[in-house]
Amino acid sequence: MKHEFLDHHREGNSLVHLFDPRLKLLMMMVFIIMVVTVSYERKQWLLFYLVIPIAFAGLSRISILHFLSKLFKLYPMIFLITILIPFFPLPNETPRQFFGIAISISGLQKFFLINAKSILVLFISIVLTITTDFMMLLKGLEKLRVPPIMTAIVSFMYRFIFLLIDEVERMLMAYQSRYLRLSLGKRLKIIANMIGMLFIRTYERGERIYLAMESRGFQGTIHTLNDLRWKKTDTIAAVIFLSILLVPLLSIPF
Amino acid sequence: MLAVKAENLSYSYPDGTPALQEISFSVPEGEKMAIVGPNGSGKSTLITLLNGVRQGKGLLEILSLSLNRSNLPQIKQWVGVVFQNPDDQLFCPTIFEDIAFGPLNQGLPADEVRQRVENALQSVGLEGYQKRSSFHLSFGERKLASLATVVAMDPRIIALDEPTSNLDLSHRRKIIRWLQKNPHTIILTTHDLDMALDTCQRVMILNKGKIVADGRSQELLSDRMILEENDLELPLRMQTPHSVKKFKSMQKINNR
Ligand SMILES: Nc1ncnc2c1ncn2[C@@H]1O[C@H](COP(=O)(O)OP(=O)(O)O)[C@@H](O)[C@H]1O
Ligand SMILES: [Mg+2]
Numbered sequence: 001m002k003h004e005f006l007d008h009h010r011e012g013n014s015l016v017h018l019f020d021p022r023l024k025l026l027m028m029m030v031f032i033i034m035v036v037t038v039s040y041e042r043k044q045w046l047l048f049y050l051v052i053p054i055a056f057a058g059l060s061r062i063s064i065l066h067f068l069s070k071l072f073k074l075y076p077m078i079f080l081i082t083i084l085i086p087f088f089p090l091p092n093e094t095p096r097q098f099f100g101i102a103i104s105i106s107g108l109q110k111f112f113l114i115n116a117k118s119i120l121v122l123f124i125s126i127v128l129t130i131t132t133d134f135m136m137l138l139k140g141l142e143k144l145r146v147p148p149i150m151t152a153i154v155s156f157m158y159r160f161i162f163l164l165i166d167e168v169e170r171m172l173m174a175y176q177s178r179y180l181r182l183s184l185g186k187r188l189k190i191i192a193n194m195i196g197m198l199f200i201r202t203y204e205r206g207e208r209i210y211l212a213m214e215s216r217g218f219q220g221t222i223h224t225l226n227d228l229r230w231k232k233t234d235t236i237a238a239v240i241f242l243s244i245l246l247v248p249l250l251s252i253p254f
Numbered sequence: 255m256l257a258v259k260a261e262n263l264s265y266s267y268p269d270g271t272p273a274l275q276e277i278s279f280s281v282p283e284g285e286k287m288a289i290v291g292p293n294g295s296g297k298s299t300l301i302t303l304l305n306g307v308r309q310g311k312g313l314l315e316i317l318s319l320s321l322n323r324s325n326l327p328q329i330k331q332w333v334g335v336v337f338q339n340p341d342d343q344l345f346c347p348t349i350f351e352d353i354a355f356g357p358l359n360q361g362l363p364a365d366e367v368r369q370r371v372e373n374a375l376q377s378v379g380l381e382g383y384q385k386r387s388s389f390h391l392s393f394g395e396r397k398l399a400s401l402a403t404v405v406a407m408d409p410r411i412i413a414l415d416e417p418t419s420n421l422d423l424s425h426r427r428k429i430i431r432w433l434q435k436n437p438h439t440i441i442l443t444t445h446d447l448d449m450a451l452d453t454c455q456r457v458m459i460l461n462k463g464k465i466v467a468d469g470r471s472q473e474l475l476s477d478r479m480i481l482e483e484n485d486l487e488l489p490l491r492m493q494t495p496h497s498v499k500k501f502k503s504m505q506k507i508n509n510r
Contacts, residue, residue, distance in 0.1 A: 134347050135347050135348055135350075135351065138347070155346065155347055156345060158347055159344075159345055159346065159347060159387075159388070159389070160345075162389055163341060163389070205341075205342065208337065208339070208342040209342050209345050211302060211307050211308075211337070211342075212335075212337050212342050212343045212345070213345070213355070214307045214330075215302075215305050215307045215330060215333075215334075215335045216330070216334075216355055216356035216359060216403065216404070216407060217327065217330050217331065217356055217359030217360055217407070218355075218359055219327075219359065223358035223359060224351065224354075224358070225354060225358065225364050225367060225368075227364070
């Protein structure tokens with residue numbers, strides 16, 4: 001199909017691909033917590049933490065450019081959200097003038113910190129999700145006691161979101177081929193109708209899927225074959241990962 | 255034994271639409287029957303009644319077991335339903351999960367489930383498709399995969415809603431061959447009367463929720479009167495030499 005979001009890198013046999021999905025999810029969570037709690041005084045730690053996603057990217061034997069291209073697709077959003085921060089000084093702060101523009105130094109620091117952290121978090125998320133089979137990710141979440149209803153929702157979304165997008169595209173096409181020029185009010189009315197139609201169609205599809213599930217014996221719980229095995233390499237990887245993560249803490253005087 | 259026995263079976267949708275009105279018929283085990291009729295005549299509704307996902311009024315027995323709450327799990331295992339749109343039937347991230355869904359609900363052990371998935375895929379000619387995602391498959395492949403989801407449950411009766419609609423010729427032929435070699439009791443609905451003639455010895459015509467004819471497909475599908483009364487047309491194979499000749503000359507033009 002035309003939605004090319006699922007890339008072929010999910011299937012591979014590098015070390016990173018073979019890590020247990022639970023390991024990847026846990027590493028991601030620990031990494032995110034460590035990164036997010038770094039203060040501005042210790043900003044150099046962030047540079048050090050960059051080692052970890054880069055190491056994973058290297059081990060995965062996927063071109064670093066591939067990761068960077070994904071990163072640059074996601075990052076601009078964060079940049080746009082944070083761009084205004086330097087222009088708002090704290091209540092007791094006197095902003096400095098740069099070329100006639102008042103800029104808050106603390107705001108600038110905050111801007112820098114948030115962006116650096118976001119890049120790290122995005123980077124590790126991209127590396128670990130690109131190298132994990134989607135089904136494996138779901139199974140990992142399931143084993144980590146994420147409620148089955150949540151994994152089921154994610155799984156359905158993954159399956160049907162593109163069907164929904166296709167439907168929207170078809171409706172838009174049908175609409176554009178019938179109307180040439182309309183006033184804004186009329187257009188809004190048509191769009192509201194379309195949203196309503198979409199809602200009904202999705203609802204009906206949900207009902208049909210439910211019938212199909214029921215007719216194959218569904219009784220309220222989704223059973224999956226969960227055959228994840230924690231390997232020795234996973235334990236070793238976890239230990240190495242945690243030791244690297246803790247290195248910067250050594251620099252704190254006791 | 256009778257695979258299906260229905261007596262005065264009716265069904266109305268919650269909004270009051272009477273989809274089926276007091277229909278009675280029975281299907282012996284091993285028989286293949288096609289249900290035909292114009293749009294809205296209640297064919298799809300009847301298919302969903304067969305394994306109890308919708309429950310009508312009147313008597314319905316599957317393999318001599320009457321349909322009620324306590325028999326429902328058994329009946330769902332016996333009657334596999336292939337819905338018209340494969341996108342409704344394939345709702346998991348990969349084909350493996352889709353096909354394993356039924357067997358897992360039956361509580362089968364893991365190895366057996368894997369074996370079932372493999373056998374089911376083989377029976378529809380999709381060997382090695384376990385890890386594929388259904389949204390990367392063609393419509394024809396998805397249709398075959400949706401057959402496999404039902405085959406994997408090892409049903410005794412298979413009910414299919416318009417199995418050949420929207421298919422290209424090669425997938426249509428695959429489905430026809432699959433239906434022909436299948437030893438199960440089969441009940442299908444269709445607008446493809448040539449397919450019905452190829453696969454089913456019996457045809458039932460449904461119109462506005464009532465059975466208007468029921469008989470051997472060779473006879474019913476050559477009866478122009480009764481077909482036209484129900485907005486149906488003679489299958490190509492049954493058309494008169496004159497119209498066949500016309501069709502052949504048309505083919506010649508197309509082939510040039
Ligand atoms: N979900 C529904 N709610 C209400 N009425 C329905 C629903 N589905 C079908 N119907 C109505 O039931 C009748 C039979 O429909 P259906 O069984 O789909 O016919 P067929 O498959 O022969 O085209 C039609 O009049 C149709 O409009
Ligand atoms: Mg129908």
